[in-house]
Amino acid sequence: MKSFDFFEPTTLAEASRLFAEEHAQLLAGGTDLVIGMKASTETPQSVISLQKIQGLDSITSDSDGGITIGAMTKVREVELSDDVQKYHTALAEGASEIGSIQIRNLATIGGNIAHASPAADTVAGLLVADAQVDIASADGGRSVPINELFTGPGQTVLKPGEIITQFRLPNPASGSHYIKHKIREVMDLAFIGVASAVNIDNGTITDARIGLAAVAPTPIRATEAEDLLKGKEITSELLEQAGEAAAAATSPISDLRCSAEHRKEMVNVLTRRTLQLAIDRA
Amino acid sequence: MSDYSVVGKKLPRVDAVEKVTGAAQYGADVHPAGMLYGKIVRSKHAHANILSIDTSEAEKLPGVRAIVTQDDVPSGRRVFATNKVLYLGEPLAAVAATDADVAEEAAELIKIEYEVLPVVQDVIESIKPSAPRLHSDETKDGPNRRNINAKIKELSDAESDDNQDTIRKLQAELEKHQDEIYYNISAETHTEAGDVEKGFADSDVVVEDTYVIPRVHQTYMEPHVSVASADSSGKVTVWASTQGPFAIRSGIAGTLGIPLTQINVIGTTMGGGFGGRFGVIITHVPAVLLSQKAGRPVRVQMTREEEFLDGRPAPGCVIKIKTGATKDGHILARQALAFWDSGSVSGASIGSTIRVRGVYKIPNIKIDAYGVHTNKSGTAAYRAPGAPQAIFAGESQLDDIAEKIGMDPVKFRLMNMREEGDAVPAGGSEPKVGYKETLEAVADAAGWWDRTVDDNQGWGVAVGDWTNGCGPGGVYVSVHEDGSARIFHGSMDITGTDTAITQIIAEILTVPYENVTIRRGDTDSAPYSTGSGGSVVTFTMGNTAKLAAEDARKRILQLASERLNTNEDNLELRDGGVHLITADPPKSISLGELAAFSLSTTGGPIVGKGSFARQPSTPALAAQIAKVEVDPDTGRTRVLKLIASQDVGFAINPMAVEGQIEGGVVQGYAWAMMEEMQYGENGNVNPGFVDYRVPTSADLPTVESVIVEVPAPNGPYGAKGVGEPPITPTLATMANAVKDAIGIRVTELPIKPEKVVEALKNNGHGK
Numbered sequence A: 001m002k003s004f005d006f007f008e009p010t011t012l013a014e015a016s017r018l019f020a021e022e023h024a025q026l027l028a029g030g031t032d033l034v035i036g037m038k039a040s041t042e043t044p045q046s047v048i049s050l051q052k053i054q055g056l057d058s059i060t061s062d063s064d065g066g067i068t069i070g071a072m073t074k075v076r077e078v079e080l081s082d083d084v085q086k087y088h089t090a091l092a093e094g095a096s097e098i099g100s101i102q103i104r105n106l107a108t109i110g111g112n113i114a115h116a117s118p119a120a121d122t123v124a125g126l127l128v129a130d131a132q133v134d135i136a137s138a139d140g141g142r143s144v145p146i147n148e149l150f151t152g153p154g155q156t157v158l159k160p161g162e163i164i165t166q167f168r169l170p171n172p173a174s175g176s177h178y179i180k181h182k183i184r185e186v187m188d189l190a191f192i193g194v195a196s197a198v199n200i201d202n203g204t205i206t207d208a209r210i211g212l213a214a215v216a217p218t219p220i221r222a223t224e225a226e227d228l229l230k231g232k233e234i235t236s237e238l239l240e241q242a243g244e245a246a247a248a249a250t251s252p253i254s255d256l257r258c259s260a261e262h263r264k265e266m267v268n269v270l271t272r273r274t275l276q277l278a279i280d281r282a
Numbered sequence B: 001m002s003d004y005s006v007v008g009k010k011l012p013r014v015d016a017v018e019k020v021t022g023a024a025q026y027g028a029d030v031h032p033a034g035m036l037y038g039k040i041v042r043s044k045h046a047h048a049n050i051l052s053i054d055t056s057e058a059e060k061l062p063g064v065r066a067i068v069t070q071d072d073v074p075s076g077r078r079v080f081a082t083n084k085v086l087y088l089g090e091p092l093a094a095v096a097a098t099d100a101d102v103a104e105e106a107a108e109l110i111k112i113e114y115e116v117l118p119v120v121q122d123v124i125e126s127i128k129p130s131a132p133r134l135h136s137d138e139t140k141d142g143p144n145r146r147n148i149n150a151k152i153k154e155l156s157d158a159e160s161d162d163n164q165d166t167i168r169k170l171q172a173e174l175e176k177h178q179d180e181i182y183y184n185i186s187a188e189t190h191t192e193a194g195d196v197e198k199g200f201a202d203s204d205v206v207v208e209d210t211y212v213i214p215r216v217h218q219t220y221m222e223p224h225v226s227v228a229s230a231d232s233s234g235k236v237t238v239w240a241s242t243q244g245p246f247a248i249r250s251g252i253a254g255t256l257g258i259p260l261t262q263i264n265v266i267g268t269t270m271g272g273g274f275g276g277r278f279g280v281i282i283t284h285v286p287a288v289l290l291s292q293k294a295g296r297p298v299r300v301q302m303t304r305e306e307e308f309l310d311g312r313p314a315p316g317c318v319i320k321i322k323t324g325a326t327k328d329g330h331i332l333a334r335q336a337l338a339f340w341d342s343g344s345v346s347g348a349s350i351g352s353t354i355r356v357r358g359v360y361k362i363p364n365i366k367i368d369a370y371g372v373h374t375n376k377s378g379t380a381a382y383r384a385p386g387a388p389q390a391i392f393a394g395e396s397q398l399d400d401i402a403e404k405i406g407m408d409p410v411k412f413r414l415m416n417m418r419e420e421g422d423a424v425p426a427g428g429s430e431p432k433v434g435y436k437e438t439l440e441a442v443a444d445a446a447g448w449w450d451r452t453v454d455d456n457q458g459w460g461v462a463v464g465d466w467t468n469g470c471g472p473g474g475v476y477v478s479v480h481e482d483g484s485a486r487i488f489h490g491s492m493d494i495t496g497t498d499t500a501i502t503q504i505i506a507e508i509l510t511v512p513y514e515n516v517t518i519r520r521g522d523t524d525s526a527p528y529s530t531g532s533g534g535s536v537v538t539f540t541m542g543n544t545a546k547l548a549a550e551d552a553r554k555r556i557l558q559l560a561s562e563r564l565n566t567n568e569d570n571l572e573l574r575d576g577g578v579h580l581i582t583a584d585p586p587k588s589i590s591l592g593e594l595a596a597f598s599l600s601t602t603g604g605p606i607v608g609k610g611s612f613a614r615q616p617s618t619p620a621l622a623a624q625i626a627k628v629e630v631d632p633d634t635g636r637t638r639v640l641k642l643i644a645s646q647d648v649g650f651a652i653n654p655m656a657v658e659g660q661i662e663g664g665v666v667q668g669y670a671w672a673m674m675e676e677m678q679y680g681e682n683g684n685v686n687p688g689f690v691d692y693r694v695p696t697s698a699d700l701p702t703v704e705s706v707i708v709e710v711p712a713p714n715g716p717y718g719a720k721g722v723g724e725p726p727i728t729p730t731l732a733t734m735a736n737a738v739k740d741a742i743g744i745r746v747t748e749l750p751i752k753p754e755k756v757v758e759a760l761k762n763n764g765h766g767k
Helices: A012-019 A033-038 A075-080 A082-087 A089-096 A109-114 A123-128 A223-229 A236-248 A260-281 B016-021 B056-060 B100-109 B143-158 B161-175 B196-202 B245-256 B284-294 B304-310 B350-357 B387-405 B409-416 B435-446 B497-509 B537-564 B591-598 B654-673 B730-742 B753-762
Strands: A005-007 A024-027 A046-049 A059-061 A067-070 A132-136 A142-145 A150-152 A163-169 A175-181 A192-201 A204-213 B036-042 B048-054 B064-068 B091-097 B111-116 B185-193 B205-213 B225-230 B236-240 B263-267 B298-301 B317-325 B331-343 B364-373 B457-466 B473-479 B485-489 B516-520 B571-574 B577-580 B587-590 B607-612 B620-630 B637-647 B703-708
Touching (some): A012 A046, A089 A260, A123 A175, A204 A236, B064 B284, B091 B100, B143 B364, B196 B331, B317 B387, B331 B350, B350 B387, B387 B730, B435 B457, B435 B637, B497 B516, B537 B577, B577 B591, B587 B591, B620 B654, B620 B730, B637 B654
Parallel strands (some): B036 B298, B236 B263, B331 B364
Antiparallel strands (some): A059 A067, A132 A142, A175 A192, B036 B091, B048 B111, B185 B364, B205 B317, B225 B236, B225 B298, B317 B331, B473 B485, B571 B577
C-alpha cells in the first residue's frame, strides 16, 4: 500500500473541503477502498474518514412508511431494520446479499452506492423505492433522484467535495422483492440483480417499478415494462410481457461470469418472478 | 474391532488446541531477526520472447538488498525464464528488500522487453498445425495413425514382396488421418487389452461422447510461503510450508548444488495442501537464492493472485470416450482418447486416464492419452490426481448406457463390478475388495431403492476408485518415568495423521491417549519420511508407528521380566503397566516405574524404533449419491441430499475419516458445479476468489458419510488411504443427478446455470 494522509473530520463541511482536494478518497466502511488500496488500484494521497461525523448512520421512519437512511448506516443494519424489511423489502433483501455478515457489518449503504458498481446489491432496491439521494457540499448541497445519480461504471454525477449524506425513501410500495442471479448461494457478485415494487388495487396494478442491476453501464429502471403494467389487471401473460420489455431495456456485456444473452434472458425470467413475488406481498 | 480401546475411536485431534487458539506456527508466522521480504517478478504476457531484462533501476532503489535471475541458478534448472516466457505470471527474477512495499516497487522497476507471441490456451487448438509451438515442432501420432504405422512396420519387417500392395494401401489410409498429427505434445501413454473393435461390434448399445473438464486450483487456505536463511558457512535453513520437507531438501540441493545435509528444511504447519504443496521452485528456491545473495533471511510469500497465476493446479482435459454393452447389461468394451492440459511443462496426470475402466469387468479396453502444452503454468497433483476427471467421463457415460438399456444405474454397476480374483482390465487381478459392499451401503443409506422425486428433481449415483501410495518413514517412541510416551518423526501432519499415529502407539503401549504426545523434527533431526500426499501417511506412518510401538513393547516386557523376576510369557502389557498373569494376588508394575528402572540398567531407556518403506496397497472405493433440484428457468442447481460411502479398510479415527469424506465430496461438488480457472487471450482471467468460486457451507446440505470397512491386508489395523478417494466420483455424481433432473447430459464442467439453460434450450425446452 502506498502511503497517504489520513483525516478524520468531525463535520461535513470540513470533510467536504478536504474531499474537494485532488486525489482524495472518502472512507466509509472501507470494504471497497481498502481492498483497492492494497491492490494499488486505488492510490489516494489523502483518505478522509467519515466515521467521526455524527448523525450519518441512522434509519428513521415517518408514520406512513417513509424512511430516511443515513449514508453511513451499515448494510447489516439496513438488512435487519424492521421498517426497511416491512416497507422496502427489496432493499432489505438486496442488503442481505452483499458479501458475508462480517462484510455487511463494515460496509455502508452510502459506500455501496457511491462506489457506483452497476452490480451493487442495494441499488435495485433503492431504484424501486424511488430514493432521493441527499448530497452535502461546501456550498450547501443538493438532492438527486437515485436513477439520475449514475453516469457509468464507477461514475456518478457527484462533483469534487460532494458527499452523500442520506437516502430518502418517501413512498413505499405495498410489495417489493429483489432477486440476484448468482452461482454461489452467498458471497457471490450479482450476475444480474432485479427488484420489483408494486401497488395493487383490486387485482389491478396501480403502480409498478422495476430496477435492474448489472445489465447496463449503470443501474437502470425498466420504464417501458413499468408502463406496460400500470393500470392493468394481473395475468401471467402480462408478467411475461413485462419480463420481455425489461429484457429489451437492457444492454448487458458478455464477460467471464456469463454472456450478454444469458443476462438478458435472466432479466426476463427474474423480472417475471420478482413481480409475482412483489404482487404476492402487496 | 471392538477389542481396541484407542484405535477406531472418535478422539479429538492432537493438534486441535494449537489450531483453534492460533498457536500453530504457519509459514507467515516465521520472522527471524533481520528478515527481508522477497517478491517475484512475473511475466505480463502469456507467450513472448524476452528481449532484455534490465535490473539497474531496481538496484538503485533504497532498501533493495538482492536481485536474482536465472544466471544465479547453478544447475541451470528453469527457475526463472530467460529467452521466452510461456505463461502469464511466469517468474523472470526475484528481489529482496527491507519491506514488502519496497520489494513490490522494485519488482515494478525491473524493465522487461517483450516480443509478444501468439497464445494457445486450449488443448484441441494446441495440437493443430496452426497452433503456436511452445517448445518444438516435434509431432506425435494419434491412435489411428499409430495403429496403421504399427501395421506398416510389421509388414515391412516381414520383408515379403507380397506385402508391398498392402503397405501402399495402408500408407494411403495414413494420409487420411492428417488431423491425427499432433503438435505441442508433452507426453503420451497408450494401454490396450482385448480387442475393442470386436467388443463394440458385439455390443447392442454403443455410446460415444466428449467430456470437457476445466483446470481447477487446490485453493488451500495458506498460499505458498517460505523463509530461507543462508548463513556465512553455507548452511541453509528453510521454513517451508510443504507436504514433503525431505523432497524439498533434495529439490533445493539438486537445483542449487548445495550438499544435502547443508540444508535443513523445517516444515511449518500446513494450511492445506491437497497435492499442490510439493513444488520446490515456486517459492523455496527463490527464497534461498535471495538469502544467499543478501546474507539475510528472506521470506517469499505468494498472494492469492500469484497462486492462481503460478501455482500448480489440477490439469483440465478433454476426454473422448466410447462404451459398448449388451442389452442385458454386460459392458463389453470401452475406449478413451484424452488430451490433458499440462501447461508449459509436462507432468499432467495423463496416466490416470486408465481410471475410465472403473471397477468393472470390461474385457476390451483401449486408452490413448496425451499431455498437451498450452500457455499456462504447469500442473501438479490435486487429491487423487487425474481420477476425478477420468471418472467423470467414465461414470457419466455408464449412466447413459444404463438408461439406454433400461437398467437401474446402481444395479447396472453392481452387475458389472469386479470382485476378488476378477481380472482388472490391463492390470492383473483384484485382491479382496469391497466395491459392491460400498455401493450397496450408499444406496441403502440414501434410500435409493424407494427414492422419489418432485418436478425438476433428480438422483445421481457414481463410484470412484483409488489406491493409496506408500513410502518410507521412520518413527521413534520413548517411554518416560511418568509413564507417558513421546513420539518423534518427520512426516507432515495432513488432516489428522499425527492423531492416527498417536492413537496407534497409545493402543499398543496401553498408555492413555492424552499421555502420548507427538513431536515433528526437521530434516536435520528426524528420520526420513515420505511426503504427505497420495493418501500415504496413515498407511505408511501407521505401519511405522506400529513397528516402533512393538519395539518399545519388547523392551518394556524385557524390563518387567527382569524387575519381576519372571519369564516374559507370564507377563501382559495392559492399562499402562505390565501384569504378572500367574500371580495371585495380582502383581504389576507401571510403565513409569519401568521407565525409571530402565535408566539404571545395562539395556538403557525405553526407545522403540520403527522403519518401514513398502507394502502392497489395496484399492478403495468411494460411492456417492446426490439428489438435486434444477430450476429450469435460471439453470441453478440446488443439492438436496449428498450421501457418501467409502471403504476405508479400518477407520483409525472415524471422526477424521468422516472429515476426509466430507472434504473430498465438497471439493468434488465444487469442481462439478462452480470451480474453473478461466483463460482469456493473455492468460488466467479469474485469479482470485471473487470470480473463482469455491463453495460455502450455504451451498451444500450436510454430507452424510457411511464408513465401510473391508480390511486391507497390509494396512495398520486394516486401514486404507482415505484422503483421496472421496473426491473421485463426485463430479459424475452431480452430473448424473442433473441429467436425471433435466433429462439432458451436460458434458462440460462446471455445470453453471448458463450451461443448463443452454442445454435445455438446445433440446427444445424453455423459450
